Amino acid sequence: MPNIVVLVKQVPDTYSERKLSESDHTLDRESADAVLDEINERAVEEALLIKEAQGGEVTVLSVGPDRATEAIRKALSMGADKAVHVSDPALHGSCVLQTAKVIAAAIGTVEGVDLVIAGNEATDGRAGAVPAILAELLGYPQLTHARKVEIDGTTVKVLRETDEGIAHLEAAMPAVISVGEKINEPRYPSFKGIMAAKKKPVATLTVADLGIDAGEVGLANASSTVVESAPKPPRTAGTRVSDEGDGGSKIAEYLVSQKLI
Template sequence: MKHVPDATADRTFTEDGTTDREAVDSLLSELDEYAVEQALRLAESDADAEISYLTVGPDDARDALRKALAMGGDAAIHVSDEDIEGSDAFGTSLVLAKAIERHGFDLVLCGMASTDGTMGVLPALLAERLGVPAVTHLEELAIEDGTVTGRREGDGATVRIQGALPAVVSVTDRSGDARYPSFKGIMAAKKKPVETLGLSDLGIEAAQVGRAGARSAVDTAARRPPRTKGEIVADEGSGGIGLAAFLTTKKFV
């Protein structure tokens, strides 16, 4: 689960090139809710299934875990450490992989991307670090006899892919609408265990993550320029000609 700045807010960077999380409200990444839904659906058909949620972030990232737990599931893990701040996808995947290995797993479910970074590469990085198959960008998902099978829609074809468990799977926003937390679920989530870990618990050195270990960095950032006033094409019998000329000038036609 990723706790992200609200995508509808006016997001900015701090002076050190990281996202200014103090300036806007944050919430559970909408695309991760689809992974929660798929986990819950799989658990409904397996009485022995246990669902644990994992996030990396500051103290308020626990809100994302509580939202997921309110939808369903059993427990959560929160990795929080000041030295993680500024980590890129490589650093984040290292922290997640170490936490997952510590906990143990059969299936890791991810969203297709986060709504802030929108990179979409983390599930593949995570699978590589864990040494398991990456079955990504699925629109439907099933597990049977130790094998995960899914459907991926491409631009020119529909592909059915599968991999042996354990595996890392990512699902798209077409995999099925996420359920809303019920009042009962919200109250129950308050009693579900949330374990907090730091880098020392995972055997990770500070230099491996954060800005110090990042392979990419923001050098400069500028605010998006304000929208300019649009051009009005008056229709006095020749509106079509004026519109065509405008579109041609802008190279739209």
């Protein structure tokens, strides 16, 4: 019966206008509607499918501000059993390396972990690196970009779909898996699930609770920072080329002028 931890993240809704704060160029999370990232819903769904087939327990884990409780509750309403929420002002502006270190420490608070399931990448940062970094920190094998997951005893098998074809991956548990968009279709929380989620345990931790010094995380100590940002310029009408037998040459000249060829 696998004990599964699913990483979830609250992100700005992709249908909202997303922007960076003017003061430090970090993501302005208060300026847009916040939702559970869709790829995380698929990660939760895959964990629940494994639990329904083989038993076990599903713990959702999130690193984020107090507002992220909304995303955690949605994952719980889908059917996860409990949650761990790492919330600390010191984490503001943390890079992927710092975030992965915090997640690894938080996973250490969950007893007997067999699988860690995450999405390939979040829709806000789009780094796509946390699952791999996390696997390295935990010393677990990583099976990334999963299209299909199968558990056979203490072995996990994954089909990874690429442009070149299908790769078959296999590793002994515990392991880290990241899933892609085609892995499944996540379920909608039922009314019963929504009501039950209100009573499920959520452990709230700070970085100090995890044995991490606040000076090791946050924007001031991040490995990468945004030094400048500007709004995306409005779309222009474009350039029209009249073809009088020399249209190809005119297009080529335009592409050269724009340094595209």
